[in-house]
Amino acid sequence: MHEWALAEAVVSAASDMAEKERLEKVTAINIKLGELQQVDLEIFRFALSQLFSGRLKDAKVNLTKTRARLKCRTCGHQWSFNKAGLDESAKEAIHFVPEIAHAFVRCPVCSSSDFEVEQGRGVWIESITGEKRRG
Amino acid sequence: MVDPRTAIIDDRLKDIRNIIAVSSGKGGVGKSLVASVLALTLARKGFKVGFFDLDFTSPSSHIVLDIGGQQPKEEKGIVPPRVHGIRYMSIVHYSADRASPLRGSEASDVLIELLAVTKWGKLDFLILDMPPGISDTTLDLLRFVKNVKFLVVTTPSRLAFETVRKLLDVLKETRVPVLGVIENMQVQGSPWIQEQVKAKGVSYLGALPFDSELEENIGNTEGLLKTKFSKAMKEIIENPESEYQLNLL
Numbered sequence: 001m002h003e004w005a006l007a008e009a010v011v012s013a014a015s016d017m018a019e020k021e022r023l024e025k026v027t028a029i030n031i032k033l034g035e036l037q038q039v040d041l042e043i044f045r046f047a048l049s050q051l052f053s054g055r056l057k058d059a060k061v062n063l064t065k066t067r068a069r070l071k072c073r074t075c076g077h078q079w080s081f082n083k084a085g086l087d088e089s090a091k092e093a094i095h096f097v098p099e100i101a102h103a104f105v106r107c108p109v110c111s112s113s114d115f116e117v118e119q120g121r122g123v124w125i126e127s128i129t130g131e132k133r134r135g
Numbered sequence: 136m137v138d139p140r141t142a143i144i145d146d147r148l149k150d151i152r153n154i155i156a157v158s159s160g161k162g163g164v165g166k167s168l169v170a171s172v173l174a175l176t177l178a179r180k181g182f183k184v185g186f187f188d189l190d191f192t193s194p195s196s197h198i199v200l201d202i203g204g205q206q207p208k209e210e211k212g213i214v215p216p217r218v219h220g221i222r223y224m225s226i227v228h229y230s231a232d233r234a235s236p237l238r239g240s241e242a243s244d245v246l247i248e249l250l251a252v253t254k255w256g257k258l259d260f261l262i263l264d265m266p267p268g269i270s271d272t273t274l275d276l277l278r279f280v281k282n283v284k285f286l287v288v289t290t291p292s293r294l295a296f297e298t299v300r301k302l303l304d305v306l307k308e309t310r311v312p313v314l315g316v317i318e319n320m321q322v323q324g325s326p327w328i329q330e331q332v333k334a335k336g337v338s339y340l341g342a343l344p345f346d347s348e349l350e351e352n353i354g355n356t357e358g359l360l361k362t363k364f365s366k367a368m369k370e371i372i373e374n375p376e377s378e379y380q381l382n383l384l
Binding site: 002004005006008009010012013014015016017032089093096097098099100102103104113114121122123124125126 | 136137138139140141142143146191209211212213226229230231233234235236237238241242244245248249251252254
């Protein structure tokens with residue numbers, strides 16, 4: 001249920017965004033979920049639905065999954081994250097703290113742990129849409 | 136694109152009365168030992184204490200405090216395990232015995248992630264064991280954690296104090312409260328550090344002796360608290376009337 005904490009962060013950030021954009025009602029929240037964090041979509045959606053209130057109450061949640069792409073800083077090789085090669089404890093650790101991938105994942109070409117997560121790390125709010133406050 | 140994690144950090148820390156970052160410009164001056172003994176001493180006094188090891192690439196407090204295999208629980212977030220009466224959080228819960236080689240921006244992400252998902256609950260004190268220097272983690276802490284106060288550790292070495300002087304300058308410029316400076320590993324009782332600290336307008340809290348019995352008590356909290364080092368720390372923490380007051384209690 002660590003997804004719940006991430007959902008709380010999304011609700012807090014979306015509320016701040018709505019305030020800044022003077023939205024009376026948020027109609028949609030567009031969220032990108034990076035593959036590396038392996039967020040459980042069902043739990044995440046459920047948590048959001050339970051946490052939405054006030055101007056977020058009727059917001060539709062659009063989730064887009066992003067493949068995790070890694071690039072070795074040592075040899076330049078680019079590859080896709082593949083959790084299949086990891087044991088359960090490593091997968092779980094990366095789920096909680098994606099940067100822990102540097103303890104478990106190595107460049108398939110040169111074995112370096114110095115790689116960049118080019119895309120697909122964690123949770124991002126891409127945008128929100130809604131109805132503006134009058135006046 | 137908005138990173139939602141930073142929006143929840145204030146909420147996660149709202150029930151913590153005091154956040155103390157044990158810091159230094161230099162590594163190897165005893166930050167983790169000072170932070171650990173501070174946390175243990177406050178917990179023994181009945182305070183609710185949390186401990187967060189922010190040295191993500193070279194953590195060591197888990198050895199000092201003998202954390203063993205205790206793991207956080209998932210309860211709508213991450214709840215740090217209670218060890219020796221302290222809520223304890225570290226990257227070692229996830230990296231186990233493996234090295235965690237991280238660049239500065241990656242250490243920033245670890246800090247933001249763990250600040251966003253860790254549920255500390257009500258605490259009197261959260262002790263932060265800082266990495267050495269004035270790089271990403273220290274700067275992020277200043278950016279994201281309001282009301283943090285710094286407890287700065289040095290040794291009698293001019294080399295150590297030269298880095299501490301710069302840390303104190305940064306903290307002063309950014310108007311971050313400094314509780315004071317502790318001089319660790321004192322051997323000869325020279326007043327030089329005390330004079331330098333006072334010249335910076337910062338409280339000199341006292342000296343901790345070089346203690347040859349300290350190493351053998353690392354990982355044994357009962358033994359650790361009986362060392363000359365811990366007794367001197369206790370004196371600094373407990374004695375609000377002395378010249379060297381920490382004013383925590």
